[in-house]
Amino acid sequence: MFRSDLFQGKRILITGGGTGLGKAMARRLMELGAELHICGRREGVLQEAAKELAAATGGKIFCHPCDIRVAQAVDEMMQAIWQQHGPLDGLVNNAAGNFIARSEDLSPRGFDAIANIVLHGSFYVTQAVGKRWIAEKRGGSIISIVTTWVWTGSAFVVPSAMSKAGIAAMTQSLAVEWGPKGIRLNAIAPGPFPTEGMTKRLAPTEKLERQMIGAIPMRRVGNLSELANLAAFLLSDEVGYISGEVIAIDGAQWLNTAAGFGALTELGDAEWQEIRDNIAATNARDKAQRTV
Ligand code: NAP
Numbered sequence: 001m002f003r004s005d006l007f008q009g010k011r012i013l014i015t016g017g018g019t020g021l022g023k024a025m026a027r028r029l030m031e032l033g034a035e036l037h038i039c040g041r042r043e044g045v046l047q048e049a050a051k052e053l054a055a056a057t058g059g060k061i062f063c064h065p066c067d068i069r070v071a072q073a074v075d076e077m078m079q080a081i082w083q084q085h086g087p088l089d090g091l092v093n094n095a096a097g098n099f100i101a102r103s104e105d106l107s108p109r110g111f112d113a114i115a116n117i118v119l120h121g122s123f124y125v126t127q128a129v130g131k132r133w134i135a136e137k138r139g140g141s142i143i144s145i146v147t148t149w150v151w152t153g154s155a156f157v158v159p160s161a162m163s164k165a166g167i168a169a170m171t172q173s174l175a176v177e178w179g180p181k182g183i184r185l186n187a188i189a190p191g192p193f194p195t196e197g198m199t200k201r202l203a204p205t206e207k208l209e210r211q212m213i214g215a216i217p218m219r220r221v222g223n224l225s226e227l228a229n230l231a232a233f234l235l236s237d238e239v240g241y242i243s244g245e246v247i248a249i250d251g252a253q254w255l256n257t258a259a260g261f262g263a264l265t266e267l268g269d270a271e272w273q274e275i276r277d278n279i280a281a282t283n284a285r286d287k288a289q290r291t292v
Contacts, residue, residue: 003228006236007034009050011088013081014038015068015125016095020195021227023143028228029235030059037081037088039064039175040095055095067119068095078128087136091129093122093144093167096195111159114287118163123142123170126185130178139182141235148189148254150246168246176246184243186234191250193222215262218251 016022017038026036030053038061040046046063054061062085066077081088097117101110126142133140147154149161150168160283171187178185182229192198192212213219233239248254256262267275 002032002232002236005034005237006032006232006238007090009033010090010237011037011081012090012092013036013064013088013125013129014092014094015121016040016061017092018046019198020197021190021193021224022092022094023049023053024224025094025229025231026061027053027057028225028232030054030057030061032232034059034090035085036061037064037085038062039066039068039077041065041067050089050218057258059140064128068125069116071120071124072126074121076126082132086178087132087138088129089140091140091142092231092235093125095121098143098157100156102156103158108157111135115163116160118160119166122167126170126174130183133177133183134181137181139184139239142171142174142183142185143231143234144168144187146171146187146189146246148248148250148288150187150189152254152258171246172244179243184240186242186244187246188230188234189246189250190227191216191222191248191253191255192197193224193227195224214266215257215258217251217262217265218252220251222249222251 007029008080012034014022014026014029014036017026017036018040022038022040026038026049036053036059038039038046038049043063043065044102044276050061050063053059056250059146062081064077064080068074086124096115097114099114120122122144129142144167146164146167149157150165151237168187171185174183175185213221227249230247234242234247256265
């Protein structure tokens with residue numbers, strides 16, 4: 001699908017790049033020639049992922065233990081990357097946390113636990129990269145991993161829905177503010193992609209998992225490679241005119257669940273015949289009443 005040297009000479013940072021979607025994107029970008037930098041709070045997880053990805057792709061990858069909730073730590077990480085390696089060309093805001101809870105039960109700490117990573121942390125990282133690009137008069141590409149809740153909101157995950165909507169607003173705002181400086185920002189809104197983070201905290205029972213898959217028109221979860229390919233596409237200079245967009249990759253799940261008739265995809269021929277008969281009977285009754 002892509003030239004194998006698409007990202008040759010490019011340096012890209014993925015937050016939360018040691019696990020799940022972040023790791024899958026790191027692998028794809030390395031396969032396409034990028035020098036990868038990954039950050040996260042757990043150094044051991046980062047080191048293990050880096051070892052695995054370097055062996056699988058033969059590419060270069062560097063780990064940066066960093067808690068993106070701490071603005072100063074983010075700036076120090078960026079300083080270290082710039083000084084020891086050189087400027088970044090791309091950034092993927094992927095790190096996040098989430099859990100299901102009734103909103104009335106949430107403590108301020110519970111709310112902050114999510115908002116501090118997703119909303120505040122993503123801004124700290126984006127600003128730390130953007131201000132360096134602006135000072136050096138060089139462009140760059142940023143993508144953020146959000147959710148389709150940016151369009152619909154979502155019950156029981158309100159801190160995440162609010163924070164992801166904030167990242168979508170940042171994407172659109174900075175696409176305009178930083179566009180003249182050659183900086184592009186886009187976002188990806190994935191549907192369900194099986195990762196440890198997603199399964200443990202968001203689909204913790206088999207029943208919930210079955211219900212979730214039933215609501216996806218393509219009747220399957222996403223493949224990590226599909227998400228990684230979209231990330232590579234959006235980061236690439238080859239699509240340098242795309243900016244300020246939020247693109248869903250969810251098998252049409254959110255369109256189905258946002259509209260009211262999605263459950264009808266479960267009906268068989270007999271049930272559709274019954275529906276047609278009922279509608280015909282209602283029409284006939286109405287016509288008879290009109291002629292009386
Ligand atoms: P995951 O494996 O739990 O990934 C989250 C990553 O973020 C971890 O590597 C974690 O590393 C890192 N992280 C968390 N807090 C951090 C902090 N304060 N500082 C630095 N790093 C931090 O989950 P995932 O499923 O791959 O999710 C990745 C992204 O995709 C998230 O933005 C998520 O909202 C989004 N998403 C996923 C799905 C899905 O179906 N999987 C669907 C829609 C959107 P440490 O714990 O070591 O810090």
